[in-house]
């Protein structure tokens with residue numbers, strides 16, 4: 223039997239991502255215009271469930287104009303796990319379990335259902351709050367595109383456009399000066415942004431966490447290019463690449479933070495090749511700004527389908543994209559499994575076929 227829904231909540235958690243506002247808009251418009259429900263926005267991840275004054279009514283009027291806006295009108299945090307909430311007390315860190323308070327406040331706010339938009343961490347929290355009684359529906363989100371249950375996450379396409387545009391720009395200046403350009407892109411565990419933007423931007427070398435590499439093999443490729451008269455090269459690096467045993471002098475690299483990886487690799491190339499190397503770290507530029515048309519459409523479809531799931535009472539499920547269609551899977555199945563690049567898959571094979579090196583023996 224379809225549940226009797228009057229009021230729903232929407233929360234988003236973890237890092238922001240272009241398209242979050244488009245999901246919110248899709249869900250709010252569909253809930254209000256199509257179903258006559260009331261919608262409450264939960265601010266700053268799950269904080270709005272711990273402190274209900276951090277909630278806001280979402281109406282068709284209040285969300286006007288947010289479709290092309292980056293970021294999220296709800297605010298977000300990746301430090302707000304209500305099951306292990308860290309607080310500062312008298313200069314000391316304490317950890318509190320606020321999950322019961324969240325359930326209690328969801329009831330006080332009159333939420334008949336809660337849409338949670340997030341990546342792996344946020345959806346795991348959502349699943350656990352669901353087990354405690356809050357009727358939850360999930361929407362996957364990450365620019366890294368590494369959630370196993372969905373073919374694509376919104377935000378990825380926008381990040382890919384930013385990264386490809388950056389590589390194109392670096393290409394022309396690299397060519398003018400005959401330099402090696404190292405470009406670090408995001409991708410904590412998976413190399414999707416590096417792989418796609420590297421192919422799209424005509425990179426010579428792509429380094430991703432899924433394919434172990436050596437600096438010597440990378441430099442060998444750059445030497446080969448120089449020998450055929452190509453004075454410049456483009457090296458695209460995912461921030462999550464494993465560097466530990468790869469120092470040319472045998473010293474372990476210190477465990478690098480995102481933003482340092484490109485620098486370490488660029489320095490190592492310079493040391494070995496004695497060539498002019500320049501390093502660009504794209505960082506959060508990939509996460510900011512207006513979502514691409516693809517991401518706006520996908521996010522809208524996800525938001526609308528979340529409402530459909532609630533209307534059918536299909537709680538504990540997450541919307542996803544499969545073969546171009548919007549479907550859903552149990553949140554439990556969706557979390558915990560990272561979708562990595564297959565080193566023997568067709569995308570990597572296509573890259574190798576056009577001469578791109580991954581820094582491995584091949």
Ligand code: F6P
Pocket residue numbers: 237300364365366408409410461480509
């Ligand atoms: O998971 C998405 C992501 O953008 C990663 O690519 C990146 O490592 C991380 O978030 C950065 O997070 P923060 O905004 O906390 O620095």
